[in-house]
Amino acid sequence: MGIVEQITLCQLQDQIKDSIESSHAGRYWIRAEISEVKNHTAGHCYLDLVDKPENGEAITAKAQAIIWANNYRLLRPYFETTTGQPLSKGMHILVNVQVQYSTLYGLSLIVLDIDPSFTVGEQEMERQKTINRLKNEGMFEMNRTLELPALPKRLAIVSSEQAAGYRDFFNHLHMNEYGFRFKTELFSAPMQGSLAPDGIVEAMDKIAERLGEFDLLLILRGGGSSQDLACFDDYNLAANIAQFPIPVITGVGHDHDYHIADMVAHTSVKTPTALADFIVDIFVKEDQQVIFLSRRLSLSLRTRLINESNSLKSFTSRILNSYKIQIKSNQHKLQLLEQRVTSNNPLSLLTKGYALVLKDGVKVRQAEQVDAGDRIKVILEGGTLNCTINTKENEKK
Amino acid sequence: MKKNDKSYQEALSELQKLVLKIEDPDSKLETISKDVKRALDLVKYCQLQLRSYEEEIEKLTK
Numbered sequence A: 001m002g003i004v005e006q007i008t009l010c011q012l013q014d015q016i017k018d019s020i021e022s023s024h025a026g027r028y029w030i031r032a033e034i035s036e037v038k039n040h041t042a043g044h045c046y047l048d049l050v051d052k053p054e055n056g057e058a059i060t061a062k063a064q065a066i067i068w069a070n071n072y073r074l075l076r077p078y079f080e081t082t083t084g085q086p087l088s089k090g091m092h093i094l095v096n097v098q099v100q101y102s103t104l105y106g107l108s109l110i111v112l113d114i115d116p117s118f119t120v121g122e123q124e125m126e127r128q129k130t131i132n133r134l135k136n137e138g139m140f141e142m143n144r145t146l147e148l149p150a151l152p153k154r155l156a157i158v159s160s161e162q163a164a165g166y167r168d169f170f171n172h173l174h175m176n177e178y179g180f181r182f183k184t185e186l187f188s189a190p191m192q193g194s195l196a197p198d199g200i201v202e203a204m205d206k207i208a209e210r211l212g213e214f215d216l217l218l219i220l221r222g223g224g225s226s227q228d229l230a231c232f233d234d235y236n237l238a239a240n241i242a243q244f245p246i247p248v249i250t251g252v253g254h255d256h257d258y259h260i261a262d263m264v265a266h267t268s269v270k271t272p273t274a275l276a277d278f279i280v281d282i283f284v285k286e287d288q289q290v291i292f293l294s295r296r297l298s299l300s301l302r303t304r305l306i307n308e309s310n311s312l313k314s315f316t317s318r319i320l321n322s323y324k325i326q327i328k329s330n331q332h333k334l335q336l337l338e339q340r341v342t343s344n345n346p347l348s349l350l351t352k353g354y355a356l357v358l359k360d361g362v363k364v365r366q367a368e369q370v371d372a373g374d375r376i377k378v379i380l381e382g383g384t385l386n387c388t389i390n391t392k393e394n395e396k397k
Numbered sequence B: 001m002k003k004n005d006k007s008y009q010e011a012l013s014e015l016q017k018l019v020l021k022i023e024d025p026d027s028k029l030e031t032i033s034k035d036v037k038r039a040l041d042l043v044k045y046c047q048l049q050l051r052s053y054e055e056e057i058e059k060l061t062k
Helices: A009-023 A069-083 A116-136 A164-174 A196-209 A229-233 A235-242 A260-264 A272-344 A346-350 B003-023 B029-051 B054-061
Strands: A027-039 A045-051 A061-067 A092-102 A106-114 A154-159 A183-188 A216-220 A248-251 A267-269 A356-359 A375-380 A383-388
Touching: A009 A092, A027 A061, A061 A069, A069 A106, A069 A116, A092 A116, A116 A229, A116 A235, A116 A260, A154 A164, A154 A196, A164 A183, A164 A216, A164 A272, A183 A196, A196 A216, A196 A229, A196 A235, A216 A272, A229 A235, A229 A260, A235 A260, A248 A272, A260 A267, A267 A272, A272 A346, A272 B003, A272 B029, A346 A356, B003 B029
Parallel strands: A061 A106, A154 A183, A154 A216, A216 A248, A248 A267
Antiparallel strands: A027 A045, A027 A092, A045 A061, A092 A106, A356 A375, A375 A383
């Protein structure tokens, strides 16, 4: 057996290191999925990056990447404010790396820069995919087609007891200025991070078991950081909300974006306080309607009574009027009759100096009715003269 | 729709009908006082519905 050239492991590794680092000396922008994140106590961040084919399960490439602490301090806030969440498992990222080979640890990619807009775009695509899936499965509008109960008094709440948003909601609802009363029951669940979707769904299942006891399901969060809200884009959570048998209202407490959970819910409002207002307003509207009806009732009653009494009054006055007219016309007739009576009474002529002559009780109108020697009565005002005619002279014609 | 809701909405629509009836000048005057009494009862009932738990309402209306 001849002498074979031997080298140490270290020498081999050095050769590999030289070869790799000289052939891949530049910087590379690479796309990959994060399969693991570890934050080191010293402030470094260790990532496992993988490539996964679109359809298959098995990964086709894997490498370790490191963001050194001095760089991570700068990259981290930039990434989190742009994407709204920290680097986490399953996330697709675009990073600028330098290839490094260590004789001890093997190949590593040193992350020099990161492009969060790529991740945002990927998230948006992912969201769109989830939305399309929900639409294709006919779930997207499902919860919205449920009718809100007229008086939603019994409220099941999924939230975290410690959340400031939950307390705000609770106080705002129960201390409403109108005196409306509600029955609320809290079903605790983690409201952010990767545990949130399953936790919320679990709480929803508990509510579903006692469905007859509630009018609405409220999912609320609020206060705290706006990070880690990607859980509200989760397909499973959205599907559960969409298919929930009673209306779901979300108040997840974020202004700048709108999550899939909000889109599939019956109604979504921005904050827990707004959610309390939403419910109280339903009652205010009903209350105003009842008040309006009772006012209209008393008004119409008054109008009706006034109208009735007015028509009664007008009847009375018509009756009185016609009565008066009747009396007047009767009085007039009476006067005429009286006049006629008085003007024809012969006795009234006596007062004017005329006299009435009677012979044997018969009125004497002409001289030829009597002769000399006849006895006649001459009636004057105040008495009667019994006379005998001495002579008679006929009127000369 | 739960029982409570239904009775609230029934009460409300009966109330609306009564108001219309009282407003109608052709409706009989003799029935008005009965209608008004019923309408006022309905107003009270609706306001109670808005402000109490159903257990309380059940107790009060029994």
